[in-house]
Amino acid sequence: xxxxxxxxxxxxxxxxxxxxxxxxxxxxYKGFSVEEITKLRRSxxxxxxxYMVTKNTLAKIAVKDTPYEVLSDIFxxxxxxxxxxxxxxxxxxxxxxxxxxxxxxxxxxxxxxxQLLSAEEAKALANIPSKExxxxxxxxxxxxxxxxxxxxxxxxxxxxxRAIAAVxxxxxx
Numbered sequence: 708x709x710x711x712x713x714x715x716x717x718x719x720x721x722x723x724x725x726x727x728x729x730x731x732x733x734x735x736y737k738g739f740s741v742e743e744i745t746k747l748r749r750s751x752x753x754x755x756x757x758y759m760v761t762k763n764t765l766a767k768i769a770v771k772d773t774p775y776e777v778l779s780d781i782f783x784x785x786x787x788x789x790x791x792x793x794x795x796x797x798x799x800x801x802x803x804x805x806x807x808x809x810x811x812x813x814x815x816x817x818x819x820x821x822q823l824l825s826a827e828e829a830k831a832l833a834n835i836p837s838k839e840x841x842x843x844x845x846x847x848x849x850x851x852x853x854x855x856x857x858x859x860x861x862x863x864x865x866x867x868x869r870a871i872a873a874v875x876x877x878x879x880x
Contacts, residue, residue: 721769728790736787738811755793774821781816803833
């Protein structure tokens with residue numbers, strides 16, 4: 708049986724994670740081995756997140772009076788919470804990939820900016836491009852007109868050089 712001090716420490720730890728998090732995704736971890744949970748946790752930590760198995764009652768106490776209180780209704784059964792500290796999409800991508808690979812566990816829902824996301828919406832979060840992909844696309848859009856102008860000027864200059872070369876060749880013949 709857990710002691711009061713242990714439970715208080717666990718609640719404090721969850722609160723710390725909730726305070727730093729940009730997104731929280733609740734999953735059912737039924738069937739996961741300790742090795743699999745460790746692998747998932749390491750994967751999330753690489754992307755600036757974390758994964759924590761917790762008791763429902765402790766999680767409900769920890770999220771009370773926070774933007775993540777909306778998750779309280781889905782804290783049922785064996786749950787774990789994935790937190791994203793730096794990116795809102797990366798944890799969803801890592802979880803979706805992991806669930807697809809292991810064919811175990813499910814995403815129950817998520818909270819993003821104080822809004823409750825259904826399981827389907829949380830899964831859809833994984834399909835959103837990452838920050839790096841969005842930055843690359845934006846840079847491509849910004850760079851595209853400049854590349855077009857350079858290509859156009861280059862085309863005119865090439866045509867001029869070919870015309871001069873043709874005139875030179877004609878005069879030499």
